Amino acid sequence: METIIQTYQLTKTFKDATIIKPLDFALQKGEICALIGQNGAGKSTLFKMLAGQLRPTAGDMHLFGKTGRDVAQARRRMGFLVETPVFFPNFTATQNLEYFRIQRGVVEKKRVDEVLEIVSLAKEKRKRFKDYSMGMKQRLGIALCLLSSPDCLVLDEPINGLDAEGIREIRNLLVKLNQEKQITIFISSHILTELQLLATRFVFIKNGVIVEDISKDSLQEKSQKQLQLTVDDTAKTAQLLEQTYVDIQFKVLPNQVIIIHNHVECSGDINRLLLDNGVFVREFRIEARNLEEYFLELVGGNGHD
Structure with missing residues (x-):
């Protein structure tokens, strides 16, 4: 090449x-x-x-x-x-x-x-x-x-x-x-x-x-969908996710929100896992990742041209 x-x-x-x-x-x-x-x-x-x-x-x-x-x-x-x-x-x-x-x-x-x-x-x-x-x-x-x-x-x-x-x-x-x-x-x-x-x-x-x-x-791949959950106990949710999915990628946001980046295809199983373990899921939705936002975070800030 x-x-x-x-x-x-x-x-x-x-x-x-x-x-x-x-x-x-x-x-x-x-x-x-x-x-x-x-x-x-x-x-x-x-x-x-x-x-x-x-x-x-x-x-x-x-x-x-x-x-x-x-x-x-x-x-x-x-x-x-x-x-x-x-x-x-x-x-x-x-x-x-x-x-x-x-x-x-x-x-x-x-x-x-x-x-x-x-x-x-x-x-x-x-x-x-x-x-x-x-x-x-x-x-x-x-x-x-x-x-x-x-x-x-x-x-x-x-x-x-x-x-x-x-x-x-x-x-x-x-x-x-x-x-x-x-x-x-x-x-x-x-x-x-x-x-x-x-x-x-x-x-x-x-x-x-x-x-x-x-x-x-x-x-x-980065722009694939992600899961957004609102739960009553983020610590317990994080623990359950890590125990069940070794390579789980997620982040915990304020207001009891957790964003899961992978295993989106297992959304039903994840929902059941949480309910079975006594986590109250207030909101559960799949959304497409906004690439523009992801990269604005990456390249944001000022410089000179």
Whole structure:
């Protein structure tokens, strides 16, 4: 499996604040990896270092296995949407991309039409940029990333500020690029739910530190249902659960509430166990775990971007 991005103790300090603490991270070919964190967690700073817009304070970075002076060459195989691209408002989509094609030395003139087709803007290519919707502007930004036929896209908050329709369009586009063109994607957002349907891997960052790195399957397991019980005796309930289910995972909350994370399929047996042992169960319900809340706890808090 080819490693596209590899960082070794990559660090970024501004004045006296360390925005990215020594970071070890690897992105494999074919992944759609979501980087999730609050605004100010360091997402943009990391992406700008990958893009070569910021110099790391310490540590090392390999792109496609290349390091040192060869990184700039390897970067050409990547498309970055890190800052909002500055398009000319009075130019059409075609004119804007033609300008960047010449500026970036992309030889094939037909590439402009190809990328507009890929991002479903071929029918809108004669419309002026200033008349585009927010979603169309973002798709044109992705078209710009695709001009040089990259193997990897690095996209910083590309769905920020989009409506549900715009988010769906970007999501479908990225899945298509990943599956049909085998493009590896590294994408950031501060909203987990927007990326849940897209990513194959989720990396959570808080104050410049990766606090969780989890596959889609594991994430789905975490979002499985849980049992919520309200009982008259939490200590006795906890004791009964631990005696009966060796690997039981639960937490005791205030107001006599117990949340059970696993063995949800045994809900009937658990209810009977408690009743048979004289625990009065006032409320017993199964609810889906709110992933957004789980990860807000994980990545909550403030930082700098």
